[in-house]
Amino acid sequence: MSEQNTAVTMAQIIPGDHISITTDTCTEPFWQAAKEHRLTACQCADCGHFRMPPRPYCPECQSKNINWPTLSGEGTVYSFAICHQSPYPDLEHFTYVPVVVEMADAPGVRFVSNIVGVDTAKVEIGMNVKVDWNPIKDGWVLPIFRPL
Amino acid sequence: MVWEHQDKTAIVGVGATPYYKRGESMPRTIYELVGEAIMAACDDAGLSVKQIDGFAYYSGAMAGYTDKMDTADIMEMLGIPEVTFTAALTSGGGGSAGSIGLASAAIIAGDAKYVVTVMGLQQAKQRLGTVFGALAPDPINSFLQPSGLVGPGHLMSVLARRHMHLYGTRREAFAEIAMSTRANAANRPEAMHKKPMTLEDYFNAPMIADPLCLFDFCQETDGAVAVITTSTERAKDLKQKPVLVRAAAHGGSKDWGRAFAWMGMPDESFASAGNKAVADRLYEKAGMKPDDIDVALLYDHFSPMVLMQLEDYGFCKKGEGGEFVESGAIRYGSGSIPVNTHGGQLSEAYIIGMTHIREAVEQIRGTAINQVDNANVALVTGGPASLPVSGLILTGE
Numbered sequence: 001m002s003e004q005n006t007a008v009t010m011a012q013i014i015p016g017d018h019i020s021i022t023t024d025t026c027t028e029p030f031w032q033a034a035k036e037h038r039l040t041a042c043q044c045a046d047c048g049h050f051r052m053p054p055r056p057y058c059p060e061c062q063s064k065n066i067n068w069p070t071l072s073g074e075g076t077v078y079s080f081a082i083c084h085q086s087p088y089p090d091l092e093h094f095t096y097v098p099v100v101v102e103m104a105d106a107p108g109v110r111f112v113s114n115i116v117g118v119d120t121a122k123v124e125i126g127m128n129v130k131v132d133w134n135p136i137k138d139g140w141v142l143p144i145f146r147p148l
Numbered sequence: 149m150v151w152e153h154q155d156k157t158a159i160v161g162v163g164a165t166p167y168y169k170r171g172e173s174m175p176r177t178i179y180e181l182v183g184e185a186i187m188a189a190c191d192d193a194g195l196s197v198k199q200i201d202g203f204a205y206y207s208g209a210m211a212g213y214t215d216k217m218d219t220a221d222i223m224e225m226l227g228i229p230e231v232t233f234t235a236a237l238t239s240g241g242g243g244s245a246g247s248i249g250l251a252s253a254a255i256i257a258g259d260a261k262y263v264v265t266v267m268g269l270q271q272a273k274q275r276l277g278t279v280f281g282a283l284a285p286d287p288i289n290s291f292l293q294p295s296g297l298v299g300p301g302h303l304m305s306v307l308a309r310r311h312m313h314l315y316g317t318r319r320e321a322f323a324e325i326a327m328s329t330r331a332n333a334a335n336r337p338e339a340m341h342k343k344p345m346t347l348e349d350y351f352n353a354p355m356i357a358d359p360l361c362l363f364d365f366c367q368e369t370d371g372a373v374a375v376i377t378t379s380t381e382r383a384k385d386l387k388q389k390p391v392l393v394r395a396a397a398h399g400g401s402k403d404w405g406r407a408f409a410w411m412g413m414p415d416e417s418f419a420s421a422g423n424k425a426v427a428d429r430l431y432e433k434a435g436m437k438p439d440d441i442d443v444a445l446l447y448d449h450f451s452p453m454v455l456m457q458l459e460d461y462g463f464c465k466k467g468e469g470g471e472f473v474e475s476g477a478i479r480y481g482s483g484s485i486p487v488n489t490h491g492g493q494l495s496e497a498y499i500i501g502m503t504h505i506r507e508a509v510e511q512i513r514g515t516a517i518n519q520v521d522n523a524n525v526a527l528v529t530g531g532p533a534s535l536p537v538s539g540l541i542l543t544g545e
Contacts, residue, residue, distance in 0.1 A: 014294070014296050019294045020285055021285050021287075021290035021293075021294065022284075022285050022286055022287050022290055023287050023290070024287040026287070027287045027288075027290070027291075052291065052412070053287075053288050053290075053291040059402075078310070079306045079307070079309045079310040079313070079418075080306065080309065081297065081302060081305040081306050081309065081357040081358060081359075081360075082355070082357070082358035083296060083302065083356075083357050083358070084354075084355060084358075085356070087278075087296040087298045096296050098295040098296050098297045098302065098306065098357075099295070100306055100411050108412070109412075110411050110412055111291075112291060112292050112295045112297070112411050113294070113295050114295055114296065125309070125310070125313045136294065142294050
């Protein structure tokens with residue numbers, strides 16, 4: 001009963017001119033790095049524990065000292081959804097694939113974003129992906145993922 | 149540790165407005181709906197509304213996600229002379245069952261005598277199904293919202309897929325939850341959807357957030373439901389058979405935390421309903437085990453969360469929820485643990501968990517439409533969502 005449509009349906013990019021974010025003191029370094037196409041994650045400078053989204057305290061050791069290491073941008077799909085309805089009322093329906101990605105070099109960090117440029121039928125848990133960049137409103141840039 | 153206050157409080161009144169499809173309660177106001185539910189609950193209990201002296205809300209006393217309920221407004225509207233307790237559990241629908249624990253805490257502490265718990269919602273301004281997409285992004289949800297996971301069902305579809313991946317859970321299991329719940333709604337006058345659902349109907353429904361289709365999503369309803377809790381001692385003088393609060397628990401583990409608004413849960417918690425810690429504590433407080441439950445009213449905003457709650461509450465082993473429901477175990481009349489005998493939020497109506505408390509009370513009173521034979525112990529749960537999640541065990545005398 002669960003057969004999939006056999007036609008190829010590509011996972012599309014959500015138009016960046018519809019996406020906005022806001023930042024605070026704690027999260028802004030992540031987004032500033034993204035503007036330079038550099039993927040980072042919030043890491044405790046004392047115990048090395050990663051946490052995302054960035055928060056003022058390390059939940060492991062309560063330190064407030066933070067590193068922003070440059071990540072390789074490579075990871076694996078942890079889980080995903082396939083959506084066919086536009087998330088924005090003024091856009092026609094299109095197919096996009098929200099994805100949760102575990103990063104190869106930041107243990108415990110998962111990014112929630114989209115995988116793009118792939119047949120939705122080929123997306124699977126465990127597949128290798130690499131970061132790409134989607135310019136969004138107000139000059140910010142959003143990390144998204146493509147198959148590696 | 150077994151709770152020393154078992155059975156010292158009781159639900160004595162339940163009241164509700166009609167249930168409306170999203171947006172169709174207009175031009176009634178949210179306070180009119182809330183007032184009607186409270187007045188009906190007082191009438192059911194045999195109380196004057198002037199005797200109400202406490203309010204125990206959940207969801208931060210929000211009415212849905214866009215309106216609020218304020219005790220002073222309700223007092224002014226209904227002529228309640230004085231309150232001695234007014235408080236709310238934090239976050240959202242996860243606290244629905246736990247709000248009865250909050251009411252009980254007030255009563256046991258001597259801070260109030262007759263405590264109202266109420267939820268009302270209208271969705272003309274903003275439907276819940278896409279509420280997260282409509283919110284202005286804050287610095288934390290800026291790490292989630294751009295993904296296009298616009299509503300709670302979209303977010304939970306990601307958890308459901310992980311469960312399917314880890315344990316081989318099939319869409320047929322989600323279908324069985326949707327179909328069995330629909331079957332329970334067939335004879336309920338209030339139900340929004342009564343038409344029987346076949347497996348074919350389920351698989352023909354449009355996918356909303358694959359692996360979840362339309363029938364995995366709950367109703368979007370307007371309406372209000374109120375319940376009144378008091379001491380078991382005072383309950384003896386009222387109109388209805390008291391429905392005793394054996395135990396209630398709310399809270400949860402950091403491993404679940406903000407749950408699908410975070411997506412950072414360790415693997416064993418990710419594909420769960422986040423209720424395990426609360427479930428274990430609830431059973432311990434109640435001095436009971438899953439076998440003791442006669443009827444389970446499990447928060448069913450999305451069908452996979454029923455499956456994962458069956459695991460968290462120990463009706464089957466972790467990972468075996470799919471097989472369990474596909475065996476027919478949750479069917480009313482034939483299964484080992486009848487679930488959502490009122491048609492749940494999937495088919496009857498969605499008042500953010502309150503319909504489950506209403507049904508549990510009716511089951512224990514023996515007045516439910518789909519009455520479970522000799523039902524004496526009912527489990528009610530709050531919605532798998534950002535903490536707190538919650539559970540409640542109600543019993544007869």
